[in-house]
Amino acid sequence: xxxxxxxxWPLAASAFQxxxxxxxxxxxxxxxxxLEMRRRLVFYFDRKNCLSPDDLADETLxxxxxxxxxxxxxxxxxxxxxxxxxxxxxxxxxxxxxARKHVSxxxxxxxxxxxxxxxxxxxxxxxxxxxxxxxRCLEDCLQGLGRGDRDLIVEYYRxxxxxxxxxxxxxxxxxxxxxxxxSIRACRIRAGLEACVRTCCARHE
Amino acid sequence: xxxxxxxxxxxQRIMPYLLGVPDERLxxxxxxxxxxxxxxxxxxxxxxxxxxxxxxxxxSRERFESFYLTSEKRREKVKFAEAFLLWSSSIPxxxxxxxxxxxxxxxxxxxxxxxxxxxxxxxxxxxxxDRRLHGRVAQSRAESAIPEQGGPKLRNQIEAQPSAxxxxxxxxxxxxxxxxxHRARSQSLVALVLLPQTRGNASPPALRLEPRGxxxxxxxxxxxxxxxxxxxxxxxxxxxxxxWESATLKAEIHGxxxxxxxxxxxxxxxxxxxxxxxxxxxxxxxxxxxGSYAFRVVIR
Numbered sequence: 394x395x396x397x398x399x400x401x402w403p404l405a406a407s408a409f410q411x412x413x414x415x416x417x418x419x420x421x422x423x424x425x426x427x428l429e430m431r432r433r434l435v436f437y438f439d440r441k442n443c444l445s446p447d448d449l450a451d452e453t454l455x456x457x458x459x460x461x462x463x464x465x466x467x468x469x470x471x472x473x474x475x476x477x478x479x480x481x482x483x484x485x486x487x488x489x490x491x492a493r494k495h496v497s498x499x500x501x502x503x504x505x506x507x508x509x510x511x512x513x514x515x516x517x518x519x520x521x522x523x524x525x526x527x528x529r530c531l532e533d534c535l536q537g538l539g540r541g542d543r544d545l546i547v548e549y550y551r552x553x554x555x556x557x558x559x560x561x562x563x564x565x566x567x568x569x570x571x572x573x574x575x576s577i578r579a580c581r582i583r584a585g586l587e588a589c590v591r592t593c594c595a596r597h598e
Numbered sequence: 599x600x601x602x603x604x605x606x607x608x609x610q611r612i613m614p615y616l617l618g619v620p621d622e623r624l625x626x627x628x629x630x631x632x633x634x635x636x637x638x639x640x641x642x643x644x645x646x647x648x649x650x651x652x653x654x655x656x657x658s659r660e661r662f663e664s665f666y667l668t669s670e671k672r673r674e675k676v677k678f679a680e681a682f683l684l685w686s687s688s689i690p691x692x693x694x695x696x697x698x699x700x701x702x703x704x705x706x707x708x709x710x711x712x713x714x715x716x717x718x719x720x721x722x723x724x725x726x727x728d729r730r731l732h733g734r735v736a737q738s739r740a741e742s743a744i745p746e747q748g749g750p751k752l753r754n755q756i757e758a759q760p761s762a763x764x765x766x767x768x769x770x771x772x773x774x775x776x777x778x779x780h781r782a783r784s785q786s787l788v789a790l791v792l793l794p795q796t797r798g799n800a801s802p803p804a805l806r807l808e809p810r811g812x813x814x815x816x817x818x819x820x821x822x823x824x825x826x827x828x829x830x831x832x833x834x835x836x837x838x839x840x841x842w843e844s845a846t847l848k849a850e851i852h853g854x855x856x857x858x859x860x861x862x863x864x865x866x867x868x869x870x871x872x873x874x875x876x877x878x879x880x881x882x883x884x885x886x887x888x889g890s891y892a893f894r895v896v897i898r
Contacts, residue, residue, distance in 0.1 A: 433629045436638075439671050440618075440625075446671065477629035527681045535685075547686050550647055576640040583643055587678050 404458055412458035416472045430454070430473060432584075434480055443487060453480045523594070530593035534586050542582050549579040612641045617658065618665030642675070650679045652868040659868070660837065792818050792874065792891040802871060802892035815861040818876055818891050823849040823856035825878030829885060830860045833873050835892070841872070846879055867895045 404412075416426045434450035443449055456479050461467055467475055535543055545564070552560050565575040615624045616638070627634040648654050649662050666672050792803065805814055818830065828849060832842040842862060849856040858876060873892045877885040 429635075430629075433635055435671070437625060437629050439669050440628075442668060471630065473632075474626075474630040477626055480629060481625070524681070527677065528685060531678075531681050531685050550643075550682065551686060553651055554648075554653055573637075577636045580636060580640045580643060584639070586682075587675065590678060590681070591674070 404455065404462070408458060408462040412454075412461055415461055415467070418472065427454075430476055433473075434476065437477075437480055438484065438487075441484060443484070449480075449483060449487060453483050456483070523598075526594055526597055527590060530590045530597070531586070533593060534589035537589065538582065538586070545575075546579060546582045546586065549575070550583075609641065612638060613645065613658070616642055616645050616666070617661040643679075646675050646679045647683070650676060650683050655868065655870065792816055792893055802873075802894050804894050804896045805867070806896045814867060815859065816874065816891075816893075817852065817857045817859050818874060820849060820856040820858065820876075820888070823851075825849075825886075825888070826881060827879040828858045828888075829877050829879055830858060831875045831877070832862065833875055835871050835873050869895050871895075 413424060413427055414421075416422075416430060431450050431454060434453050435446045438446035438449040453476060457467075457472075457476055460479075470478065535546075538546070545568070548564055549561060551557070561572065561575060565572050568575065570578065611621065611624065615621045624634075624638075628638050629635070645654075645662070645666075649659070649666075654662055667676065827846045829846055830844040831840045833839065834841055844860050847858050847860065849858050851857075860874070871892065871894045873890050875890050876888045878888050879885055
């Protein structure tokens with residue numbers, strides 16, 4: 394881990410549970426809030442083209458959890474906003490790290506040449522086998538969805554531009570949802586599918 | 599999580615943000631605001647869908663390719679979208695499925711195989727910076743992508759093209775010939791004969807595609823067959839960047855003239871101008887540019 398990292402500090406299970414509860418703000422989400430926050434942090438660091446957004450997101454959460462453990466409470470900011478503040482400081486820190494330390498966030502061999510990593514995708518993924526595998530995994534993951542979700546996700550993304558917009562309006566009306574609620578529901582189903590396909594592909598590679 | 603008092607940013611700010619325009623306020627909302635995070639995720643999915651469907655154009659498409667595709671995670675979303683689009687294109691509408699009695703979606707395996715082949719080419723469009731990878735993609739395509747009935751059908755269609763197309767001219771194909779090409783088109787293929795580009799102001803010939811479901815075949819006519827092998831690179835004239843590259847190809851004789859035939863999947867082509875660059879490949883692997891072939895894509 395790079396300079397300034399606190400990831401080597403062990404976080405007790407009880408402290409982690411406390412952290413989850415703090416994120417949930419009194420409503421037990423079964424870890425969903427933690428996962429959602431992690432997803433947002435990964436997006437934050439990835440959008441800034443950081444080399445290891447997953448590691449930076451985890452480091453952010455570790456720092457917040459550590460602070461909570463040390464202070465006993467964090468007041469004045471919502472958990473999400475506090476996570477954002479810590480992430481933004483970590484990003485400033487990240488920008489000051491020498492390039493060789495950027496790649497030291499995870500397994501150094503994972504990163505290799507920085508330029509090629511930024512410019513080119515991983516090669517095995519481009520093969521016909523990988524594409525076929527992705528499609529098969531997608532089919533399997535879709536089978537794992539309930540009928541309603543499966544119909545919804547297919548219909549939500551079917552069609553092009555104006556046709557799609559009209560279709561979504563009709564779909565929302567049929568399901569008795571506002572367009573915004575439909576969009577959130579479709580997004581959650583899609584996120585679940587993406588994760589399922591990713592896991593399935595990794596399992597079969 | 600927080601619900602800020604300030605009004606939420608409108609959609610006009612979200613798209614540039616997703617395409618890399620810095621916006622600290624949106625950075626904050628993307629992490630700290632539930633509603634905005636959900637809107638952003640939905641907008642990102644729609645953006646990726648639009649790219650995969652070829653609905654982005656101009657600066658949006660340029661920024662998508664120069665910013666969005668630089669991240670492995672984001673490319674992964676594009677690959678998922680490609681797979682999802684291909685899969686959903688191969689099934690009947692959900693309403694039809696609901697009327698049926700099957701518990702599983704009736705996805706024929708051949709459709710998956712075809713979709714996999716098409717996906718291979720879609721990836722080729724995304725990975726234009728990696729020429730070596732393109733070579734592998736094209737090679738795989740040459741080995742397996744054309745459906746069994748596609749090869750001979752494609753050949754027949756190309757041979758059905760008028761053989762005396764204003765030779766060595768940049769004039770667009772006459773409308774009736776373009777229509778002829780369409781009449782010759784099967785459900786999955788559309789073909790166009792291209793001549794080497796010369797100086798002139800005439801607009802390039804048009805390839806009219808259905809929004810999806812077609813494979814576009816091109817026969818590039820040669821002045822003479824002087825190379826043992828050829829390679830074709832599809833370029834976007836606006837950026838001069840390669841979009842796709844073929845495997846090594848051999849010239850064939852059609853109507854007494856040598857030509858090289860290539861075919862592309864529809865998702866690779868957007869409604870814009872393109873040019874093929876044809877290079878001769880020497881036995882030592884060296885490549886010499888032989889000529890350019892311009893055309894434009896029109897989505898019907």
